[in-house]
Amino acid sequence: MSEIEYDETTSSDGTPIAYFRRGSGPALVVTHGSIATKEQWIPASEHLAEHVTLYVYDRRGRGGTGDAAEYSLAHEVADIAAMREVAGPGAHLLGHSFGALATLAYAREHGLGGGTLLAYEPPLAVQGPVAGERLQGYRDLVDAGDLDAALEYALVNFVRVPAEAIPFIRETPLWGASVPLTPTWVRELAEIDALGSDLSGYAEIDAPTHLIAGTATTAFLYQSAHDLVDVIPNAGITDIEGADHFAHLADPEGFTRVVIGALDRASVAR
Incomplete structure (x- = not known):
């Protein structure tokens, strides 16, 4: 089992970002969801690290990462940019919940330069x-x-x-x-x-994109993922049977298979 290496980088506004690195292979930056820290991803990292080099960071305002007086989604985008700089060119992105919204925003603004975007149940206002x-x-x-x-x-x-x-x-x-x-x-x-609720702007995303949703999750989360597939060009989706919003915790090995399968399919399609 690969060891976890803890480190720190800095966002464009000077905010320190704490992260851990684990595994070997292509780089995958993980952006966690609300009321969570990078530690929530340690169980899944044990399996993912067999396939990729993981970079899992604390989003601002929690864990070992700092914060700023002002907040916006633009700060989250800047933090992802800082992490992709650490991970290297072509790094893939995996975002969960609010973290998925942040990765989608990053992809719209910057593209992924050869990387793949994986978005696990972004919480969009598709049902009000x-x-x-x-x-x-x-x-x-x-x-x-x-x-x-x-x-x-x-x-x-x-x-x-x-x-x-x-x-x-x-x-x-x-x-x-x-x-x-x-x-x-x-x-x-x-x-x-x-x-x-207007998702039309996500049509600007030109990176290979794969949505993930659990069939037992909350209705608006499931719909968010499926509505985005119809908007983002050439996007795909995997439904995890019986899973809810925390499949990465409930079944980290099964969740890993979904993630690595999506990355492999995107690589073949390039």
Whole structure:
């Protein structure tokens, strides 16, 4: 099993970015989702590192990565640019959830220069605003410091997890790791809704693109991935049977097969 090497780089605005590198082969930069850190990807990295050189970084405002007074999706794009500079020319991109939105934005602006874009369930507002007026209730809980209640509120109202499933999620390691990160979700939810439901701009993406969705995931996440396939030229999609929004944690080996299969098909198609 390959070792994890921790390192740091700097984004264009001077923000330090912490990341780990693992494996050998073609470079794959992983951009994680909301209320997460790079550590969430360690289980999947054990399998992915057998095929690629992984560069998994903490998005700004969490883990070992710094932050800035102002925030926008443009900062996320700049951070991906910094990581691709570390990974080298032609590095592939894999984004999960909000991280998938960031990689899509990067691909629209910069292209991938021979790399492939993999987007796992980007949360687009294809069924109306993801947060909408409910964002204020979430912001109020975060401002009051009740981060545990904020996470429950967000999972039910934004991710649309059934309320009866919350007690079971509370028993998983995911809950304890996510609670401290809930403040960072406020700004990301606002960014998601600001993007709106018009997906036509994603037709500008000319890099090989593959969407990933779980058949047991939230309806708007599944639709987001499938709607993008119809917009991005020559995009493909893989549905993971029975999977939800966290297939990389629930079945890291199976998720790895999907990722490597998509990269292999893109390589043959070039």
